[in-house]
Amino acid sequence: MALWGKRTALSDLTRTALLLTVALILSWVESVLPFHIPVPGVKLGFANIVTVFVLYEYSFPAALLFGVLRALLSSLFLGRLSGLAFSLCGAILSVAGMALLKRIPLFSSFGVSVCGAVLHGAGQLLAASVILSPAVWVWLPAVGISSALCGAITWVPFRILRQSAPRWMPKKRQNMKKE
């Protein structure tokens, strides 16, 4: 796999593992917070900060792989295996949509982050409408609006993370060649 750079070096593997760990810890922190958003399936989505970060710092395939791995591992670790289909569907739709929007120069990372969150919610509903019943679409407005808010909130730490990234991220191989 050459997803994480020009070739999958040990540093790429390490970086994947580190970023996944950060995302999983954020998911866990979120799960122990003493409040829930009163809409089914909607979470603050701290872990999405890392997914958006991977999309911007690496590539679409990397972010897709990251999103799927994160969904798998977090449902394993947090004991929410029953929700795996929902989060997988949400993750795939969200990353695909964000990658598409990122290519359009009109939109900044804010639009990408918010739309990613909304698509994550919509993807979960899509899975739920197949698994449970089509009536779940009644929740789409509530899911859309609350997810959009969450996406706007998580954009702030994403921006801080991205701006500070050059200071703590080891430089990528291809960048080092250019310099």
Next chain:
Amino acid sequence: MRESVRIWDLVLIALLLAACCLVLLLPKEEGTLAQVSVDGVLVASLALDTDGELPLSDGSVVVVRDGAVSLRNATCPDRLCQGMGPISRGGESILCLPNRISIVIVAEEVDGIVG
């Protein structure tokens, strides 16, 4: 680096949310039946005009009272599903994602699910 909020972001988000809200425009029928499904399989259709209780396999209980349905004794961690009831109008639903329970209010016909 495009890192600040742009006007087009807001336009896009507004359009997306408007699209989400289109669902609300779908016609709502009066409901007479509550369809209870677990894992996507229809478990029971409860008439709203008959009070009663239906225990589900996971321990939670579907309660019909005064023409409305609610879920009690939820066994999921967040218990959002308990807060969704009572419901009585067509197309309204109670969902429990962790336990994959859905309760949907429909009109008399089984295939008349309001999407």
